[in-house]
Amino acid sequence: MHAIISISGLSKTYASGFAALKGVDLDIRRGEIFALLGPNGAGKTTLISIVCGLVRATAGRVTVDGHDIVRDYRAARALIGLVPQELTTDAFETVWNTVSFTRGLFGKPPDPAYLERLLKDLSLWNKKDAKLMMLSGGMKRRVLIAKALSHEPRILFLDEPTAGVDVELRRDMWQLVRRLRDQGVTVILTTHYIEEAEEMADRIGVIAKGELILVEDKAALMRKLGGKQLTLQLAAPLEAVPPALARYGLTLGKGGAELIYRYEAETEDNAIADLLQDLGAAGIAFADLHTTQRSLEEIFVSLVSERAGADGNGRGAGEGAR
Ligand SMILES: Nc1ncnc2c1ncn2[C@@H]1O[C@H](COP(=O)(O)OP(=O)(O)OP(=O)(O)O)[C@@H](O)[C@H]1O
Ligand SMILES: [Mg+2]
Structure with missing residues (x-):
């Protein structure tokens, strides 16, 4: 075409x-x-x-x-x-x-x-x-x-x-x-x-x-880019993500006080239930939780800042966002 x-x-x-x-x-x-x-x-x-x-x-x-x-x-x-x-x-x-x-x-x-x-x-x-x-x-x-x-x-x-x-x-x-x-x-x-x-x-x-x-x-x-994020406020801060939870690709935020899980909007409903169960099994308690969807504005900000980091590469820099 x-x-x-x-x-x-x-x-x-x-x-x-x-x-x-x-x-x-x-x-x-x-x-x-x-x-x-x-x-x-x-x-x-x-x-x-x-x-x-x-x-x-x-x-x-x-x-x-x-x-x-x-x-x-x-x-x-x-x-x-x-x-x-x-x-x-x-x-x-x-x-x-x-x-x-x-x-x-x-x-x-x-x-x-x-x-x-x-x-x-x-x-x-x-x-x-x-x-x-x-x-x-x-x-x-x-x-x-x-x-x-x-x-x-x-x-x-x-x-x-x-x-x-x-x-x-x-x-x-x-x-x-x-x-x-x-x-x-x-x-x-x-x-x-x-x-x-x-x-x-x-x-x-x-x-x-x-x-x-x-x-x-x-x-x-x-x-x-359309992914969601689950944020858990932990009852007690963690030094590191326990190895037992490695498969979820979790990251720590707020100096270890938050555990962050990123996932696809629709596909991984069971993964959250599994995660919460595995957290319990690992003895990690949380005080609160919420989910957010990355807004376009956030996506742009991250794309643009990734790009700023890759500056100097000229036209190829766009690839850095992929
Ligand atoms: N006639 C003009 N003279 C000087 N600057 C202008 C003029 N028109 C637009 N700009 C500037 O050019 C940039 C791009 O404007 P443009 O209207 O194309 O953005 P946009 O992507 O359509 O934004 P929005 O989502 O707000 O509609 C802006 O910084 C704007 O201030
Ligand atoms: Mg416009």
């Missing part, structure tokens, strides 16, 4: 002198759902804005289905729908007018039947004559999605589509994305929610401080 979007050596230094992207190389495969993950300020919106022609790159090259986004801007842009991170809408327009106007901007002939289906799919049909300023935030977001899809794009960018939206809209969004994928649309989304990436994506890219630090199939990445 060849790339529908090809990004090479992409850099962006803003007028302020801030380097938001530093030599990003990335191929997006035709028909995939690609999730771009990264902490605040990592450069996700900058990357998307460049591909969509809203921000000009400082260096590098992007092609969209073979069209250079600078030399061949209109052809490239016509293939793309963008749901931006920020809510910006023309307050006094109606839903119907704003969506059909956007379609017209892309030079597509009117197709009321298509727009009706689109608005129905997004549960916006009964709001079609409402002015945008009268809509709730979630409804406005649905309108932005309708606008992005109004010209039947082959590629859809969703920049933080579910930040601050309710469960229902999130589920609708996921359903919509799947339906689009089934129609052959390539979807690139950014998100902070690991469960969203887990639910939706075929591949995941992690970006931090303007550098793409890994790109991987979702399944492999989730195995590696």
